[in-house]
Amino acid sequence: MSDTISLSRRFGSNSGQPVTRRDGIAKVTGSATFSADNHPDSLLYAVYATATIARGRVTRMDTAAAEAHPGIVLVMTPQNRPPLQGNPDDKPTFFSQRIEVLQDDTVRYAGQPVALVVGETLEAATEGARLLNPQYAMEKPRTGLDDAAAYTFEPAGFGTPANTVHGDVEAGHAAATASVDVSYTTSAMYHNAMETHAVVAKWNGDKLHLELPSQALTMTCHSMAYFFGIPPENVTLSSPYLGGGFGSKAFPIGPYVLAVLAARTLDRPVKLALSRNQMFGPVGHRGATRQRLRLGIDDQAALTVIDHSGLSETSTFDDFIEPAPNASQGLYKAGALRSTHSAVRLDIGTPGPMRAPGEASGSAALECAMDEMAEKAGIDPLEFRLLNYAEIEPGTGKPYSSKALRECYRQGAERFGWAGRPLQPRQMVDGDGMLTGWGMGTALFPCPMFMAEAEATLRPDGTALVETSAVDMGQGAWTSLAQIAADSLGLPLDKVEFRAGHSSLPDGGVAGGSGHTATAGSALHAAGSDVIRQLGELAAADPASPLHGSGNAGFVARDGLLMVEGDDSRSEPFADILARAGGVPLKGSGRGVRPPEAAEAHAMHSHGAVFAEVKVDSVLCQMRVTRMVGVFAAGRIINPRLTESQLLGGMIWGLSFALHEEARHDPRTGRIVNADLAGYHVPVNADVHGFEAITVHEDDPHVNALGIKGVGEIGTVGSVGAIANAIWHATGKRIRRFPIRIEDLLTA
Amino acid sequence: MSLSLSLTINGAARDIPLDDPRVTLLDLLRERLALPGTKKGCDRGQCGACTVLIDGHRVNACLTLAATLDGAKITTIEGLADGESLHPVQSAFIEHDGFQCGYCTPGQIMSAVGLIAEGQAGDDPERIREGMSGNICRCSAYHGITLAVQDATRRMATAEKDDAA
Amino acid sequence: MKLFDFIQPATIDEALSAWRPGAAWLGGGTNLVDLMKTGAMQPDAVIDITRLPGLDRIETLPDGSTRIGALVRNATLAHDRDFAAAYPMVAEALLSGASGQLRNVATVAGNLLQKTRCPFFQEPAALCNRRDPGAGCDAMAAPGNSAILGWSDACIATNPSDFTVPLVALEAVAEVRGPQGMREIAVADLQPLPGSTPERDTALEPGELILALRLPARARSFAAHARYLKVRERTSFAFALASAAAALRIEGGLIAEARLALGAVAAKPWRLAEAEAMMTGKAPDAALFAEVAEAVLAMANSPDGQKWKIDLARNTAARALSMAAAGTPARIPALPASPFGTRIEDPQHV
Structure with missing residues (x-):
């Protein structure tokens, strides 16, 4: 933390610039190689057959028909599946869930793999899998939140307690002069990255190489090594580009293991890519929730209590409890706070983290309940939030590391034109007769750091190589991390070669939790700083250097020059220093991790305020978001261009959550009936009109040396509530389930 | 079945033996012709990731049986740039950050090229949005995509005028 | 996808004689190929009719009616200036359907014959009387966006076409050729109501081929x-x-x-x-x-x-x-057929 002062001088030549993506040309010319684009010699294709019921047993499969199909080389079922060295119920790493790898004939959810077929062509393997035509002994599926008894499990989400209470909740309820008690339901949602999960697996003896899109390269290698009983160093994984992840590509999945097993069994490379339909099964999802919010206020409209409980779905064989009620812990000041989680076991694939896990669903309910409370109090929703603005984190009493939320509210309200909004609903009609409503919501997302390592090498010619197994799934790691690395070395961006996306590189950690830039960036910064430190030692000790003897003053690196801190006239090119030192490269390393004491001292969150305008046809009830302004405070912004894209993307995910996404189950079989992109709607281009994302200045000396918070998920958080509140404001109808559908408005 | 197709792909004439009538244009390109730039997002015409030009028209390669294409001219993302020089739509996508993960991007760009050639949208953003709605971007880079298509449309129109003058 | 014989006839006569039970006509393929992938349709033979000559024309006949060849692509028809001027709601309906890519490929005759989008029809694992007579109807227990007119206990599916809605209003007719020669069927009669035989989802007899659609001259008066x-x-x-x-x-x-x-x-x-x-x-x-x-x-x-x-x-x-x-707008709106047809002005943004 101590070098925050010198950083502000050193940083800025690359960081903070809206440079275009370094992988831009590769991506617009089709030369960016995604996992399934690989085609090693003698490649075989694997396709798995999925269960079309959610609960029961497979009683029969027509393996003979599949085997007889031209081009089929292997039909793998529970009867002949070769042994795995690891137990599929084990969780070899932090990012693991129990996987399905043809352990037995039990069907635990629809979409589960029940057999794997390998063929010489994709067409053959696909037809082979279809020909298996599984028959079942079916039991009544449980797919709704009321279909099983609730239970409590620790932890909720990632390591948080099932119940958190601060203050006297009953006293908070008793002190309220007005209150709301409302339930909101959120639907099961599936990540649906455009790139379906895929692997190309190739064995060489007991060494395994994987082309596999992974948000956690090192952990994926460890998991694979565990399941196949080989040392982790025998597994290499290449993941230069991910076609979107959103949380779904952090966990190894059963189908990957089956493909690797087939490759080993057949001693040929195997490619497996999930179909779109198969993306609704073993790859995790945002679990459905039903949340109850009880808010109370006193006669000054100060919150006396936020009492937030949630019921969420998980699978029958693993526990992932959507930590939605925790969203109420960090945001508004209240006399008492309570968040409680419970879950039901259903015949579904195990849920997992999906962009803004916990916060997206929890905030959807909280921000709507806040709107209802403001309505009841007769106060403008923004004013109500300002009245209950938290100066310290309510759930912990800790100071915030930084919190420019007031500025977000101010700029957002101004940019949107919030002033003059009528308090009552159904007051605004546009020139086309469309009901028009304005709503807002607050966004909060924590800024965790994981652990990452990086190396930097200054070459004799004055250029540098920096390396870490970082992950670019669209957020722009190739670019923003290179900007950080270049600054840490005092080099222009084009003098820095950046290697990432391969497991043989230093562990870049996990791309998740909006913490990747902070974590891998910190490691890169530390590695670059290490090189510059060594370079300074060389120069200071070298009588031939103009910097000789000035080591005590300290050095800064800028534009390929090492210079004395505070005295720009004394400087020397990197290459000259290295040349006299024998012309060998100088290598440094670094780690990115938040010291526990720093993590303890402050509450660390990104914040934002989102304002939405929605138009609703009064009789057809079709809705369109026509304007959306999101203003965010997220610490230091490394690349404003990519940050804007991330935030806009997040806000559109909020739109998608509010109006579109819902997996629907067939009541007879439990199968998801809309498991495709025609039935499971996400926004198309025509849905996105008038979106604007702005960041406000925020210095945060505590989150990490770079002051980076994270922007990947927060855009989604306040947006859901903002849209739902705008729909209420347009129509006067409170729809307390997501997504809000035309039929809900027609029926309400 | 054994069939021989004559296709012109990205300007090069090719004779392609085809032993399976089920092969789609998408899988032909990706798995048999080493042209994996065209992407598979849904394989059912619901996302647009596989968009290519057939005889100048944008189509979903996933729903097109290769066997039907004898004599066709195919343009894929690999064939769009003129050597080192990017097509105006490609440059505009970079400048306006019309993508994040890049997976839907080849389809978006080919769709944009097709849309501009159709001449129905012009530089009207609402018509561009509607015209690009067959291409889903889960990262939701739609704002940049619309700007990029609008910008490229204008630049191409100017270039055409200059050529004519 | 099941293996099939691929047949590419050069003439209409060849096409008609190539037909056999279990075969399917392939036009644009946007519906058939999709359903072959899900397994909802499993033809033994696919007869590619896209190279049949003379079926790709839009003509005005001497009596003022308009004849549209079966293989005219949806986009071509919608963007035909004369056609759109004479039958604007047909063009608007076409442009509100599917996507630009799909409209470039889908043929007008294929659009008429497209199958229901009922998810239970598309998924072979589901029970569907329309796909598998007598199997039952899973949709009945989860109706969602189902029919509200003319449905039966056997089937509650809807026809998804936009194009055919104005065609029926304007009394369009399909010209059909089959083994027995030419006949005409009103587009309104092309899809029978399900009754107890939902599997009979077209009035065409096996082996019949739509050669053209005709919109009567009278339809121009609207x-x-x-x-x-x-x-x-x-x-x-x-x-x-x-x-x-x-x-x-x-x-x-x-x-x-x-x-x-x-x-x-x-x-x-x-x-x-x-x-x-x-x-x-x-x-x-x-x-x-x-x-x-x-x-x-x-x-x-x-x-x-x-x-x-x-x-x-x-x-x-x-x-x-x-x-x-x-009144019909001078130009088809930016968002065809949308309630949000009028432009939303927002000067700061595209």
Whole structure:
């Protein structure tokens, strides 16, 4: 933390610039190689057959028909599946869930793999899998939140307690002069990255190489090594580009293991890519929730209590409890706070983290309940939030590391034109007769750091190589991390070669939790700083250097020059220093991790305020978001261009959550009936009109040396509530389930 | 079945033996012709990731049986740039950050090229949005995509005028 | 996908003689290839008719009617200036369907013959009387966006086509050739209602081929007041929850003749002839349209007893009539058939 002062001088030549993506040309010319684009010699294709019921047993499969199909080389079922060295119920790493790898004939959810077929062509393997035509002994599926008894499990989400209470909740309820008690339901949602999960697996003896899109390269290698009983160093994984992840590509999945097993069994490379339909099964999802919010206020409209409980779905064989009620812990000041989680076991694939896990669903309910409370109090929703603005984190009493939320509210309200909004609903009609409503919501997302390592090498010619197994799934790691690395070395961006996306590189950690830039960036910064430190030692000790003897003053690196801190006239090119030192490269390393004491001292969150305008046809009830302004405070912004894209993307995910996404189950079989992109709607281009994302200045000396918070998920958080509140404001109808559908408005 | 197709792909004439009538244009390109730039997002015409030009028209390669294409001219993302020089739509996508993960991007760009050639949208953003709605971007880079298509449309129109003058 | 014989006839005669039970005609393929992938359709032979000569023309016949070859692509027809001027609601309906890519490929005859998008029909693991006679109907227990008119206990699926809704309103006819020679079928009669035989989803006999569509000359008389309106769950690239094609011939301030058909409410486009008759001779106004829609939809009912879709269909019909009365816009709106047809101005943004 101590070098925050010198950083502000050193940083800025690359960081903070809206440079275009370094992988831009590769991506617009089709030369960016995604996992399934690989085609090693003698490649075989694997396709798995999925269960079309959610609960029961497979009683029969027509393996003979599949085997007889031209081009089929292997039909793998529970009867002949070769042994795995690891137990599929084990969780070899932090990012693991129990996987399905043809352990037995039990069907635990629809979409589960029940057999794997390998063929010489994709067409053959696909037809082979279809020909298996599984028959079942079916039991009544449980797919709704009321279909099983609730239970409590620790932890909720990632390591948080099932119940958190601060203050006297009953006293908070008793002190309220007005209150709301409302339930909101959120639907099961599936990540649906455009790139379906895929692997190309190739064995060489007991060494395994994987082309596999992974948000956690090192952990994926460890998991694979565990399941196949080989040392982790025998597994290499290449993941230069991910076609979107959103949380779904952090966990190894059963189908990957089956493909690797087939490759080993057949001693040929195997490619497996999930179909779109198969993306609704073993790859995790945002679990459905039903949340109850009880808010109370006193006669000054100060919150006396936020009492937030949630019921969420998980699978029958693993526990992932959507930590939605925790969203109420960090945001508004209240006399008492309570968040409680419970879950039901259903015949579904195990849920997992999906962009803004916990916060997206929890905030959807909280921000709507806040709107209802403001309505009841007769106060403008923004004013109500300002009245209950938290100066310290309510759930912990800790100071915030930084919190420019007031500025977000101010700029957002101004940019949107919030002033003059009528308090009552159904007051605004546009020139086309469309009901028009304005709503807002607050966004909060924590800024965790994981652990990452990086190396930097200054070459004799004055250029540098920096390396870490970082992950670019669209957020722009190739670019923003290179900007950080270049600054840490005092080099222009084009003098820095950046290697990432391969497991043989230093562990870049996990791309998740909006913490990747902070974590891998910190490691890169530390590695670059290490090189510059060594370079300074060389120069200071070298009588031939103009910097000789000035080591005590300290050095800064800028534009390929090492210079004395505070005295720009004394400087020397990197290459000259290295040349006299024998012309060998100088290598440094670094780690990115938040010291526990720093993590303890402050509450660390990104914040934002989102304002939405929605138009609703009064009789057809079709809705369109026509304007959306999101203003965010997220610490230091490394690349404003990519940050804007991330935030806009997040806000559109909020739109998608509010109006579109819902997996629907067939009541007879439990199968998801809309498991495709025609039935499971996400926004198309025509849905996105008038979106604007702005960041406000925020210095945060505590989150990490770079002051980076994270922007990947927060855009989604306040947006859901903002849209739902705008729909209420347009129509006067409170729809307390997501997504809000035309039929809900027609029926309400 | 054994069939021989004559296709012109990205300007090069090719004779392609085809032993399976089920092969789609998408899988032909990706798995048999080493042209994996065209992407598979849904394989059912619901996302647009596989968009290519057939005889100048944008189509979903996933729903097109290769066997039907004898004599066709195919343009894929690999064939769009003129050597080192990017097509105006490609440059505009970079400048306006019309993508994040890049997976839907080849389809978006080919769709944009097709849309501009159709001449129905012009530089009207609402018509561009509607015209690009067959291409889903889960990262939701739609704002940049619309700007990029609008910008490229204008630049191409100017270039055409200059050529004519 | 099941293996099949691929047949590419050069003439219509060759095509007709190549047909055999279990074969399927392949036009644009946007529906057939998709269903072959899910396994809902498994033809033994695929007969590629896209190279048949002479079926790709749009012609005006001497009597003023318009003849559209079966292989004309949806986009080609929608963007044909003369056609769009004469039959604007047909063009608008076409442009509100699917995506630019799909419209470039899908043929007009294929559009007429497209299968229901009922998810239980598309998925072979589901029970569906339409795909597998006598199997049962899984949709009945989860009706969602189902039919509200003309359904039966055997099937509650809807026809998803936008194009056919104005075609039915305008009394279009399909020219069909089969082993027995030429015949004509009204587009309104192409899709039978399910009754107890939902598997019979076309009036075509096995081996018959649509060669062309014909729109009567009379249909041109509605060009000044004709709209298609489609209510969707997202702004574009979505099937209708309800749609309506409305056309009025207004003379001297009164409705001389009206046409009205609904989409996405039944196994076929649903023409509302009674409604048309109710409007004749009256002044076009919103109250009349509401009254007409109310009266006609009194006969609707939904399999799950839900009212919302009936309300929506009624409101859609009334609104489409109001839009038609307001006049056909000079150019098809940026968002064809959308309630959000008018531009939203926002100077700061594209």
